[in-house]
Amino acid sequence: MADAHLGQVPQSVAWAFHSFLDTVPQPGDELVVNGDLFDFWFEYGSAVPRRHLGTVMKLAALVQRGIPVTFLGGNHDRWGGDFLRLDMGIGYHPGAAELVLAGRRALVVHGDGLTEQHWSGALLHWLLRQPVTIALFRLLHPAIGFWIADRLSGTLADNTKDKAVLDRAETEQAAYARALLERRPELSLVVMAHTHRARLEQVDGGRTYLNPGAFLDGGKYAVITRDSVELKNYKI
Numbered sequence: 409m410a411d412a413h414l415g416q417v418p419q420s421v422a423w424a425f426h427s428f429l430d431t432v433p434q435p436g437d438e439l440v441v442n443g444d445l446f447d448f449w450f451e452y453g454s455a456v457p458r459r460h461l462g463t464v465m466k467l468a469a470l471v472q473r474g475i476p477v478t479f480l481g482g483n484h485d486r487w488g489g490d491f492l493r494l495d496m497g498i499g500y501h502p503g504a505a506e507l508v509l510a511g512r513r514a515l516v517v518h519g520d521g522l523t524e525q526h527w528s529g530a531l532l533h534w535l536l537r538q539p540v541t542i543a544l545f546r547l548l549h550p551a552i553g554f555w556i557a558d559r560l561s562g563t564l565a566d567n568t569k570d571k572a573v574l575d576r577a578e579t580e581q582a583a584y585a586r587a588l589l590e591r592r593p594e595l596s597l598v599v600m601a602h603t604h605r606a607r608l609e610q611v612d613g614g615r616t617y618l619n620p621g622a623f624l625d626g627g628k629y630a631v632i633t634r635d636s637v638e639l640k641n642y643k644i
Contacts, residue, residue, distance in 0.1 A: 409441060409629035410518070410601030411622035413484065415459055415558075416447035421624050422463065428627065428642045429466045433475045439467075440509065442601040442620070443482020443518030448557040450487045455550040464496055471497040480505055482602065483520035487542060503537075510632045512596045512616075515588065519581055519602035578605040578619075585609070585617035597632070606630075606639050 414422050433439045446460050456464075467477050478499040481488055492500040504517035521534060535541055545553055585598040589611050599618045606621025606628050616637050621628030627642030 409439075409623045410482070410620055411444045411604055412624050413444055413447040413622075414463060415457075417624045424627055424642065424644055425463065425623060426466050427644050428623075428629070429470060432629075432642065433470055435474055438476045438478065438509070439470060440507070440516060440599070441467075441477070441479045442516055442599055443480050443486070443520075444484045444601065445479065445482075446485045448554070449481075449485035450545065450553060450557065451489045451491050452546060452550050452553075456491055457554060464492070464498075467498055468496040478505070478507065478516075480516055480518060482518035483536060486518075486536070487545075509597065509599075511634045512632065513594060514597035514599055514632075515592070515595050516599040519600040522581070522584055574603060574605060577603045578607065581619070582607060582609060582617060586611060589615050589617065597637070608637060608639050 409428075412421060412425055414425065429439075445463070446457070449457060449460065467479070470477050476499060477497075479488070479492065479501070481500070481502045486502045488500045488502065492498045504515065507514050507516055509516075521537070548556070581600055581603055585600060586609070588598055589595055596615045597618065598616070599620070601619060601622075603619065604622035604625060605619060607617070607619040608630070609617040611617065618630055618632070618637055620630035620639065623629060623642075629640055629642060631638050631640055
């Protein structure tokens with residue numbers, strides 16, 4: 409699953425996600441969160457965003473039940489670290505990762521910065537990845553840093569609701585995934601998110617491009633097994 413954007417959506421989305429965690433992943437499964445679970449996440453040495461602690465504890469409870477959780481950072485939450493990895497036992501990756509999912513070799517990446525529709529978007533995503541940007545933000549007091557992020561997050565959300573832009577982004581992202589699968593025949597699956605558009609596309613030889621869609625949009629997620637890849641919707 410991906411793109412729940414908890415913190416900038418109604419509380420009902422968080423409640424639905426918590427219910428999803430309680431009922432859908434079962435022993436033998438693995439949960440992969442492909443970015444933007446939170447609308448903002450940043451780890452200071454001794455502080456994390458309080459509003460998301462309940463959700464993180466739900467993820468840690470899955471790990472304690474023997475269900476691995478892999479979390480790939482998106483453009484809103486790629487600044488995780490030791491709190492998620494060491495304290496919570498979550499397999500956290502700030503960017504792309506190659507995983508084996510149900511026996512399939514997969515490249516999983518949130519997708520920001522790869523097919524942006526405007527140069528300013530590409531520049532922003534590049535800046536947010538830079539170690540110096542992260543280091544400078546960490547110098548701010550957490551209360552100030554979280555306040556700035558909350559203000560910016562709402563502004564950025566308002567600027568990404570253009571349907572035509574999202575349509576172009578979805579098309580470009582699918583083309584990117586197809587090219588990646590053609591260039592890397594050892595991959596059988598490419599999983600991306602970011603566009604908030606669910607998409608499942610078969611390529612030669614049963615290889616697959618998957619975007620599970622945005623969980624904030626009616627509980628969209630996907631299930632990968634050895635035999636199939638399916639798009640689903642979670643309903644309480």
